[in-house]
Amino acid sequence: MEELPKIKLSEDYIPSESEEYMSIKQLEYFSLKLQSMLAELEKQELEDSSIGLYYSDEDSGNEKLIQRRKERKEKIKEALEKIKLGTYGYCDGTGEEIGVERLKANPLAVYCIEEQERLEKEKNVYNTDD
Template identity: 80%
Template sequence: MEESPKLSEHYVPSEDEEYMNVKQLGYFSSKLQLMLAELEKQELEDNAYYSDEDSENEKLIKRRKDRKEKIKDALEKIKLGIYGYCEGTGEEIGIERLKANPLATFCIEEQERLEKEKNVYNVDD
């Protein structure tokens, strides 16, 4: 695993900095890695309680697997230098939005447009 820059434990990205600078990328990488570690820990705990045939657990397993993929995709985007940019417009997603949801892939405007379109056409994802 790549060595990310050492961040102060009190560092929080701000809108006043250069967007997606090394410190911000390190911050989000750490946050995403913690999310991934927590999911994997939950999986291990769940495996002790549930069998694979437990249909009640299937939805949880699928949701968790999907979330893990999204986290891995976000970590890959950090490596590629494209993390933090809207998949629809290429615009900045924004620091505050990413702090609230590090897995956001769309800026607010594009997300709203997609949701409006989804509602108009009544499309399920």
């Protein structure tokens, strides 16, 4: 899919349920939000590396932090790619709309609430670690 047309959002724009789902405005809003999240993570990495956090093998807590950030960066990049492909905002399990309110709360959500609940229930029943 080709790049989305660039539009200028007003500073106070917030997506609402009353708009067309995943309209250009909504996609631009979430794209900017995700890019901001990515920039913040990269800033934190730079700050940590400047104080030597990444080069310390003594604390496994640092390794866990580094791994969590790396995983979060990947999820953000995947979400940005979904925006380009036109699949952002749709449940990976059912294809249904995830919902604007859920995405505003968690722009990295990949499942609608019903599918997320089903997966969590299944995980508890089978005690699987995903």
